[in-house]
Amino acid sequence: MKRYGYHRTSTREQHLDRGIKEITAYCEQNNLELEKIFTDQQTGKNFNRPRYQVLKEDVLRAGDELIITEVDRLGRNKQETLKKLQYYRDNGIRVKILELPTTLMDLSKLDNAMARMLMPIGYKVVDGKITICEEQRKIVEQIFTDYDSGVAAGRIAQNLKGRNICNAKGKVSWTHASIGRILENPSYLGTEYYPQLIGEELFERVQRRREKVRAELGRADHRPGRDERILFGGVIWCAECGAVCSHIQPNHKKERGGTAKWKCKNYVTGRTKNCRNSFITDGQAKQVCVEAINAVIRNKGLLRVQRQEEKVSPQYRVLERNLQRMKEEQERTEVDLMKLLYERAEERYRTLEVRDGEFRTEEIKNILAGKKELEIFDENLYRKIITRIWVHGGNMAEVEFINGSRVTAGYKD
Numbered sequence: 057m058k059r060y061g062y063h064r065t066s067t068r069e070q071h072l073d074r075g076i077k078e079i080t081a082y083c084e085q086n087n088l089e090l091e092k093i094f095t096d097q098q099t100g101k102n103f104n105r106p107r108y109q110v111l112k113e114d115v116l117r118a119g120d121e122l123i124i125t126e127v128d129r130l131g132r133n134k135q136e137t138l139k140k141l142q143y144y145r146d147n148g149i150r151v152k153i154l155e156l157p158t159t160l161m162d163l164s165k166l167d168n169a170m171a172r173m174l175m176p177i178g179y180k181v182v183d184g185k186i187t188i189c190e191e192q193r194k195i196v197e198q199i200f201t202d203y204d205s206g207v208a209a210g211r212i213a214q215n216l217k218g219r220n221i222c223n224a225k226g227k228v229s230w231t232h233a234s235i236g237r238i239l240e241n242p243s244y245l246g247t248e249y250y251p252q253l254i255g256e257e258l259f260e261r262v263q264r265r266r267e268k269v270r271a272e273l274g275r276a277d278h279r280p281g282r283d284e285r286i287l288f289g290g291v292i293w294c295a296e297c298g299a300v301c302s303h304i305q306p307n308h309k310k311e312r313g314g315t316a317k318w319k320c321k322n323y324v325t326g327r328t329k330n331c332r333n334s335f336i337t338d339g340q341a342k343q344v345c346v347e348a349i350n351a352v353i354r355n356k357g358l359l360r361v362q363r364q365e366e367k368v369s370p371q372y373r374v375l376e377r378n379l380q381r382m383k384e385e386q387e388r389t390e391v392d393l394m395k396l397l398y399e400r401a402e403e404r405y406r407t408l409e410v411r412d413g414e415f416r417t418e419e420i421k422n423i424l425a426g427k428k429e430l431e432i433f434d435e436n437l438y439r440k441i442i443t444r445i446w447v448h449g450g451n452m453a454e455v456e457f458i459n460g461s462r463v464t465a466g467y468k469d
Contacts, residue, residue, distance in 0.1 A: 057119045059083070061093035062111055064129060075125045082123065082154055090123075118148030126155045127394075128401030137398065142186065155397075176241050177224035178253050188251050195221060199238055200254055204261050209235040239266060287435065288341050288445070294320035295446040295454065296333040298370030304335075315339075318447070334449050340467040341445055341453075342433035347465035348455035349437065350429040352420070359417050359461045370446070375400040416459035 061083075063075030076093055083090040094115075096105040116122060122144065127137065144151050175181075178196040180189040195216070202212050213230035220228050238244075239262050246252030292301040301318040317335040352358050379396050420441050430437075444456040451469065454462040 057121065058091045058117070059088055059121045059123065060091055060111060060115065061123045062095070062108060062129060063093060063125060064096045064105065064108070078125050078154055079123050112143075116144075116147070116149050120148075121150045121152060123152045123154065125153070126401075127153050127397045129153075137401070146185070175224065175250075176243055177238065178244065179250060186250055188253055192224075193253060196238065196244065196253055199235060200244075200258055200262055203235075203239055203265065204258060208232070209239070236266075239263075288318065288338065291443070292318045292336065292341060292445045292447060293371065294322070294331060294333050295370060295448045296320070297322050297331045298372075298374040299331065300371075301336070301447065320447075334447060334451070336445075336447050336453065336467065343467040344445060344453045344455055344465040345438050345442060346430045346433055347467075348457075348463040349424075349434075349441070351463050351465070352457070353424055353427055353429055356421055356424075358463050359420055359457065359459060369403060372400065372403045375403055417461075420457060420459060 061076075061079035063079065065075075076095070079093055080090065082088075094107045094111040096107045111122075141151065175186065178189060178192045179186050180192075181187070199212055199216075202215075203209065207215075210232035212235050213232055216230045217228055221230075223229055223234065242259075243250040244252070244254040245256060245259055289303070290300060293299070294301055297320060299320050299322045302321045304317050304319045315337050317337050318341065319335050320331045320333050322331040323333070375396065379393075379400060382393055382396060423437070423440055441457055442455055443458050446454040446456065446462070448454065451467050452464060453467065454464050456462050
């Protein structure tokens with residue numbers, strides 16, 4: 057058995073020393089022989105990194121151990137990480153992650169917890185392999201056959217709750233949306249990692265009915281993208297605490313006939329006001345987009361992104377603090393801890409992607425080439441080049457473009 061380490065940084069301006077020292081120190085403290093540490097200095101948005109590929113394809117063998125510093129060295133989200141773990145398990149390679157508590161460091165021991173968190177209903181992990189759970193298979197098949205026979209998704213959800221049937225997370229919690237996600241999940245057709253559970257003909261009939269129902273309900277686009285709530289959903293964030301903003305409809309007597317607003321989700325927790333940042337309306341969000349785009353049209357230099365140490369978003373800082381608190385808690389659960397780790401990984405990869413840098417900047421310039429300043433909000437342009445709107449106090453916001461640059465813009469009451 058041989059032991060290897062792997063570490064990556066995003067740019068050549070960053071230093072590999074920290075990760076190398078952590079891996080080396082861990083091995084020295086535990087009297088473990090370390091063969092070599094492989095390193096890459098490039099974006100983490102995918103795994104086409106030269107030294108990682110050499111390590112994975114040519115060096116690691118059954119019985120070997122791979123040591124990394126953080127869980128997001130494996131994948132940018134839960135599903136991608138599961139695939140990497142599946143690969144290493146299939147090839148008899150153990151993975152250890154140093155940022156985890158010692159009780160969780162060896163991910164080979166997390167089969168059941170990770171299965172509940174990562175996989176769709178109908179599957180389980182046995183000896184490191186994803187297999188069909190026969191008991192849950194019947195549930196999934198019933199969902200597909202009921203929908204194919206004309207039963208509405210909402211009615212299927214009610215029937216499951218009425219029978220006290222548990223979902224993938226072991227809870228009696230079903231909605232028409234969760235049924236919809238099951239009905240549209242292509243994993244049930246079989247993938248590299250998931251065995252086939254639903255036949256192709258049944259799956260295709262269900263998809264055709266889904267499209268027909270959407271058309272009848274005026275939802276032919278699958279998502280009601282014209283709705284303002286969807287237009288800015290997941291885009292407007294609080295710059296004060298790093299939380300996403302929620303779309304709040306006016307419901308108080310004094311607010312009837314008023315305007316819906318985007319409010320930080322941490323504004324009220326329980327009955328206590330935690331974040332007191334400003335609200336912003338759909339119209340104001342459009343204002344700042346127009347102002348920021350016009351500023352870039354006038355001055356392309358605003359798109360310049362400084363190459364620096366890995367940029368950390370406010371949301372990443374919040375996740376990092378929450379993760380640290382959870383690690384210190386005595387009553388934490390494995391599933392909750394891993395879920396938070398994956399959320400942090402997704403946020404880090406989001407910021408890595410926009411720092412892929414120069415070609416993203418050129419992409420924006422090409423899209424804006426020859427355009428005159430906007431007089432009204434352009435939804436198509438917004439969707440192409442803007443990723444987030446960070447709301448500050450004092451009627452100010454920052455518009456974040458796809459290359460990671462931010463432009464400050466104001467809005468009127």
